Amino acid sequence: MEPSLPAVFTQRHYVGGYDRTLKAHCEGAFLKLLEQNRQKKEPSYDYDLIVIGGGSGGLAASKEAAKLGKNVLVLDFVVPTPLGTRWGLGGTCVNVGCIPKKLMHQTALLGQAIKDAPTFGWQLDDKTIQHSWSSLTEAVQNYIGSLNWGYRVSLRENNVTYENAYGEFIGPHRIKTTNNKGVQKIHTAERFLIATGERPHYLNIPGDREYCITSDDLFSLPYCPGKTLVIGASYVALECAGFLAGLGLDVTVMVRSILLRGFDQDMANKIGEYMEEHGIKFLRKYVPVKIKQIKEGTPGLLKVTAHSAEYSEIIEEYNTVLLAIGRDACTRKIGLQTVGVKINEKTGKIPVNDEEQTNVPYIYAIGDVLEGKPELTPVAIQAGRLLARRLYGGADTKCDYINIPTTVFTPLEYGACGYSEEKATERFGNDNIEVYHSYFWPLEWAVPSRDNNKCYAKIICNIADKERVIGFHVLGPSAGEITQGFAAAMKCGMTKEQLDGTIGIHPVCAEIFTTLSVTKRSDGNILQSGC
Structure with a gap:
């Protein structure tokens, strides 16, 4: 309840002109002070919520919050890969993850279906059936482009403001944005949501950033990879190795230790056995130490040197080297230290409570940047929607991080x-x-x-x-x-x-x-x- 004007300013003995002027002056000063106090108690922000990251989770949270009547800004900016690859709105899943991966996996399945077809009576007159990499990547990128546009339209229809700019905290409730032309702005918000996701990890050995590609580059690669070395044993590594081999390419997987760490190892080993039986070679207990270009071109030719604690050094040549050795959380360059958000210094991951709240009460996080949570698109979407409903819709349902279905799209x-x-x-x-x-x-x-x-x-x-x-x-x-x-x-x-x-x-x-x-x-x- 706001305080009333002091009685001294309302007494009837203020009858003279001087007294009336003094009264008006004092009333104005008091009301100004009252408004200043109100602003201190209830700060005025540009937005109710600013979402940093335009991936699946960030988009879901922003639209849900907007539907609940909140003023929302989404910031999204793709830092190009070392080879210059970049993409549009939608995050990893849409542009360089789940969507293109599943489409290329389907391409490999069609290749197997062609092989099976004659046993079902199909007469294939052309015995030299070939695959066009350029036609595949064009079709995939055209579809992704339609999704990018659809996301922008969806944000506009839901009254969410979108800015293609890099966001960085510069103080409590304040963030600086920088677009690709270097233009900067300052925005304030009552709450913030970090949904910046991850980017592929590099080896930090000679030649890796200069000559290797990652899954960020593969799906729009302008040439067929040719003879390919996939370094890593993650689901990304095995999925990419699987569909590349399904297209008829010579594929080798270099594995440091175990396959599919974090997944059921009984199943992981069966996947590895199946892939080996179908022509994919595995170099186990090796790590690369140097990558050198010996022939330029698209594809060129790379010499890979790898060491093993148990076996002798090997040197082999490949047209393409694909790194799939894990991903790094995009949290170290967005000013979290400025506002006091704690991260795991080793991994960059953000610890949160069971309501996705960081140690700074007005800052939340969802998706792949969370410490100890599954790195899956539908998980980020679910967490984002439920968070928005709890913050702005009076709901109390929390995300279930245990009973989460997922699929690894390996050949089996x-x-x-x-x-x-x-x-x-x-x-x-x-x-x-x-x-x-x-x-x-x-x-x-x-x-x-x-x-x-x-x-x-x-x-x-x-x-x-x-x-x-x-x-x-x-x-x-x-x-x-x-x-x-x-x-x-x-x-x-x-x-x-x-x-x-x-x-x-x-x-x-x-x-x-x-x-x-x-x-x-x-x-x-x-x-x-x-x-």
């Missing part, structure tokens, strides 16, 4: 939800989990008679909780489509008994999950001879 696709076998054992103890598993053979692969007992299904159950399914894993075609449905069931507390009571759809791959009977503990036979 891998879908997963919940705990890996290693994490389940660590969390519940080996005696408290039961693992049911089986190989299966997709009917589509039976006629060409290929890859029997390569596809694999596994569920991990918590014995103490009525054998509730806490881990779901599948290797096979359409793994993502399968996993998405079972993830919903897991959110509802699906048990092994409920799975057994579900009638399968015959003959589909997902049917195997309604008939699992052999446990790892029993060491029974899980090989299949047919559908």
Whole structure:
């Protein structure tokens, strides 16, 4: 409640002209002081929310906040790669991640379908079927361009202000933006959301930034990569190696230690075995130490020197070297130290509480920059929307970071939800989990008679909780489509008994999950001879 004017200024004895002038002056001074106090208590900001980062999570949060009546600004700026590659609004997933990756994976699947087609009666007269890299990248980039434009239109339709500029904190509630022409502005906001994502990590060895590419460059590469060395064992490394080999290229993967760190290792090793059986070479326990260009061109020729603690040094030549050795959080150059936001100094990741709030109360973070959270586009989208609803819509729902379905689009696709076998054992103890598993053979692969007992299904159950399914894993075609449905069931507390009571759809791959009977503990036979 605002204070009233002091009684001395309202007494009737102010009747003379001098007294009336004095009264008006004092009233004005008091009201000015009152307004200054109000502004100190309730600062006026340019925006209710400024989102730093125009990726999937940032866009989702900004539009949700705007729908709830808030004034929102989105800042997005792509720093070019060492080779000069840059892209439009939408973040990693749309431009250099999930979308182009899935399209190129589909291209490789079509190549396999062409090989299978004659066994189904298709007569392919042209025996020299070839693939055009330039046609593929043009089609992919045209589609991505349409998505970039769609995001800009969507922001405008939702009354979100968009600025293609780099944002950097310069003080409490204040941020400086710089566009590609060097023009700077200052904006203020009541709250900020960091959604800057990550960029590929480099080796910091001679020749890496000069001659290597990353996934930021691959999907718009203006020439076919040719003989390619993929350095790394992440899902990005294996996915890229998989579809490049599917296009008929000579591909080698250089692995320092294990495949797919953080994923179920039983499944990861099966993926590696499948890829090796299908012509992808693996150099295990090697790390590159030098990359030298020996021939210019597109592609040129690179000499790679690698060391191993167990084996002798190797030197090999490749047309293209693709680095996929992890990603770095884009947090070190946005002025977080200026406003006191804590980060993990080693990784650049931002610790937050269970409501995505940093140690600075008015600054939040979502997506790949979060410490200890899955680096997945749908997770960032969900977290962003829920955050906006909590801040501005009176909701209280928090993001579930455990039961998250995902798929690795390797040649043998891998879908997963919940705990890996290693994490389940660590969390519940080996005696408290039961693992049911089986190989299966997709009917589509039976006629060409290929890859029997390569596809694999596994569920991990918590014995103490009525054998509730806490881990779901599948290797096979359409793994993502399968996993998405079972993830919903897991959110509802699906048990092994409920799975057994579900009638399968015959003959589909997902049917195997309604008939699992052999446990790892029993060491029974899980090989299949047919559908």
